[in-house]
Amino acid sequence: MRKHNLGYPRIGMDRELKKAIEQYWEEKIREEQLFKSAKELRKQHWILQSELDGIPCNDFSFYDHVLDMSFLLGAIPDRYSPLISLISPIDLYFSMARGYQKNGFDVTAMEMTKWFDTNYHYIVPEFLPNQTFNLHGTKIFEEFNEAKEILGKVPKPVLIGPVSFLLLGKEKLEGFHRIDLLDRLIPVYIEIFKRLKEQGADWFQLDEPFLVMDLSEKEKHAFLKAYEHLTQEDSGIKILLTTYFEGLYENRSLAFKLPVSALHIDLVRCPNQLDGILYSFPKDRLLSLGVIDGRNIWKNKYSVSIEHIKKAANVLGKERLMIAPSCSLIHVPFDLNLETDIHPEIKDRMAFARQKIHEITDLCCIFEGNTLLLKENSKSHKRSVDSTIIHDSGVKKRMASTKEQDFHRNSTFESRRPIQRECLQLPLFPTTTIGSFPQTSEIRKFRANFKKGKLSLQDYEKEIETSIKDVIQKQEQIDLDVLVHGEFERNDMVEYFGEQLKGFLSTKNAWIQSYGSRCVKPPVIYGDVSRTKDMTVRWSSFAQKQTKKPIKGMLTGPITILQWSFVRNDQLRSETARQIAWSIRDELLALEDAGIGIIQIDEPALREGLPLKKNNWNKYLEWAIHVFKIASSGVTDSTQIHTHMCYSEFNEILEYIAKMDADVITIETSRSHMELLEAFSRFKYPNEIGPGVYDVHSTRIPSVEEISSLLDQATRLLPAKNIWVNPDCGLKTRKWPETIQSLKNMVLAAKKARREFINIT
Known part of the structure; x- marks a missing residue:
């Protein structure tokens, strides 16, 4: 089974990225020092994931991965045009997120909102009826080469899928729907694919979280159109289409029609979608099982995850399976080893990003017959059932005694x-x-x-x-x-x-x-x-x-x-x-x-x-x-x-x-x-x-x-x-x-x- 990750925390073990960025904003360090700090962080993060088969790149961001996509695709609002020749690309990027009030200019920031049902905020792309897209910037290509050199193997570039990118944005004028811009957007994605393919890329991760949402017929058609165009040439690229935070359910048949090489599903949030997926899963692709919780800090219950993996292997065969977290690990902390004051009974139940990477490997080992790992994990979970640290009879009694008048x-x-x-x-x-x-x-x-x-x-x-x-x-x-x-x-x-x-x-x-x-x-x-x-x-x-x-x-x-x-x-x-x-x-x-x-x-x-x-x-x-x-x-x-x-x-x-x-x-x-x-x-x-x-x-x-x-x-x-x-x-x-x-x-x-x-x- 192929072991892979969807994304890693960017900020560093000690929030090094935060500190470097804020020093740069305060003009305490220069641009080259900021880039040097970021490069060192990326190196550390890739090495920590080196036990995996599929290691993501381009999941790093100085501010926000959606803003990164707007910048990469040239979706830069017109009000920033006067700044393009005045300031550096990184300052232009930051001005889109934070606004710019300097040198006689007063430019407002782009809108910010929540990333689905998380507490992560993203910068909302802005679209006009005459919107154009073009390849802008080299970040994704430079980071691919960095990762390949450090790891000694081919990394997996991560991008927001074209349909989700458009749906994440907002029309700034009435009279059109942003999904109508798809025909102008797809050629830029194809250009990115071709360039990365020339650099040696084979697998591409395209995040399409909107595929689990309530979709209109127009939006469903957009998915079919986008992926038919992306894969129409025999380019040899393999697309891993990722969904998370919900189940596919009524969009399952749509997902199966998309000509991709692999499909990722979130089995932490929606474990009961697995049976429906396996029942009619296309024979020409791999299935990525998101069994490690990418949004919470609790240790994986191996017995439950192994049950999902075995069920899928019985239907598809283990060679068609990929094991991963449910979503990107940017939503969990860096490393549990940094915590020294947590009660041992509670800490024994926890896992941060670094530990979750090891859990992926553990599950593959257990599937191949390592019963010791499974037994140790089961003991951890059993200890919490009757713990007096966790359960308080006084609180439970109060909850049971509430009355209707208490609520008004x-x-x-x-x-x-x-x-x-x-x-x-x-x-x-x-x-x-x-x-x-x-x-x-x-x-x-x-x-x-x-x-x-x-x-x-x-x-x-x-x-x-x-x-x-x-x-x-x-x-x-x-x-x-x-x-x-x-x-x-x-x-x-x-x-x-x-x-x-x-x-x-x-x-x-x-x-x-x-x-x-x-x-x-x-x-x-x-x-x-x-x-x-x-x-x-x-x-x-x-x-x-x-x-x-x-x-x-x-x-x-x-x-x-x-x-x-x-x-x-x-x-x-x-x-x-x-x-x-x-x-x-x-x-x-x-x-x-x-x-x-x-x-x-x-x-x-x-x-x-x-x-x-x-x-x-x-x-x-x-x-x-x-x-x-x-x-x-x-x-x-x-x-x-x-x-x-x-x-x-x-x-x-x-x-x-x-x-x-x-x-x-x-x-x-x-x-x-x-x-x-x-x-x-x-x-x-x-x-x-x-x-x-x-x-x-x-x-x-x-x-x-x-x-x-x-x-x-x-x-x-x-x-x-x-x-x-x-x-x-x-x-x-x-x-x-x-x-x-x-x-x-x-x-x-x-x-x-x-x-x-x-x-x-």
Whole structure:
């Protein structure tokens, strides 16, 4: 059986890529130093996979693999044309992701959104009716030669398939469908194939994740057309078509018609698709079994995977099988060996990217008769069944005793609103931020020193208090209406809560890429979840004492904590989410008791958790909204509940968003130019909305006029009395000078809007 991988983490063992990129952005290193660091990382990663038969190349990226494809295919939006002759190719590439505001130019970044139902963000390709494509750049060809030289064998180039590339993008003008651009796109793919074939390539991995989605007839036809053209010449290339995150099911016959050499399926997410696949699998191709979980950190259960492999081998023969992870390993951390403080009983159940590569080899050995590996693996799984570390009878008893009234606010929004307005006394177009403020190197340093024991608790708390006083003063000078404490004590909006909830563990080095140089360290949910102490009350209360303006308490919602953690796989995700919700509810009530009258429960991952198939949406949304309402209910009518969601398409789930019954929802709308508000307007969303008026993932500073224009668009779609004014997202990753100026411009734009709507109550 052929052993292969679909993609490897890019960031390095110690986030070397992140550090090099950010140094380059800050002009601390030159371009050649950045490229040297990246080349060394690629070498290390290829060597770590050398035991495999099929090792991917071109899976490395400086920012995002979808942006890489846009760049390679020459799909560079026209607004960047003046920069092409002004800056280097790598700076042009970064400007597409981050915007460019220098040398008299002010160019906005491309839109960013979630990669299917993961927390990875990709840069959305932009398409026009007259869109052209051309081979642009040499990255894929250079990295192929690099890998071939280092490995001493032919690597497997990885590209996003042509149909999925188009479907990942967005039409920037009306009157055409991006799939109509296929005829112009295919010749560039053929050119790439020919050039790589000349360099010695034989296998090509084309990722077509949309093949597991609900497809229109037009999109199905596009798949047939694309692959007929790609393989029409007898070029000798072998295409491995990869699908993941869902099962093929109704698209199975379509996949079988595509003239490819091998097909990859995800048997971790959808193991029950195997029987249907084997029943009518084409005799002229190989089947790649994705049996290693590419999205979670738990050790593979070899007995289950071997059962799938044996079933497939009995039908197809082992020579027609390929063994792989379910998807690219960019969604899991680098190496479990770097973790030294995890309880042995829990660590014994875990596997990171490096270990998952070994699991592929183990499965092949077990299939060939190595029973010792199978026995050792079975022992690990058996030990967890009755573990008191994992199972908590008190939590299970509480879950069983909940009542219907626990899931609802005391009154309707229309009844709560006048009470809240009387208590808060806020102006029209109230201004606020999403929660976090810039985390400088000094803040990160003293937080790290505290964790390492180099700073006492007393000195640490004094530093946090100083930072809070400073940020309150800055917000008052900017003249924001609702203030926040800045979240200086938090390393990450999910990891922070994971460090304090029972049933979670935090790691030292389990970093994964969220977008660009932004890395997160998701906590691990290994057992039943409960809250044993206050988590945020100390700092929100301290902040409120520093000002007469209202302070907004900041909590992360149960669905986002679930989605952005590595979740235990021995019970339903909905049950784990319910346990988290009760813990967040306890904290919510503690904040209210401490006098905090506005509390935000961030749920940016609610939309992200949607199943990829629409016929599964209702079941998920019902329990997800139910879980949010457990967390947000219990407070009095005077307490205003906010929620925040970003970089998501809500059009088709607004009915459920309304059922959340948050008093205020804040959303991302600046990169999409208020496009999302049209859906809220058509739906007649009843509660208050804070459409993000500037992009926090770009270094550029929006002008007052730019923000005023967005607010003007918002008032055409929503009642002015329902509109809040805020950035798209938290400001943690920004620098102070740009943050202050951007917020000043935002406040000036809000005041301008108030003057124009002075008579509206």
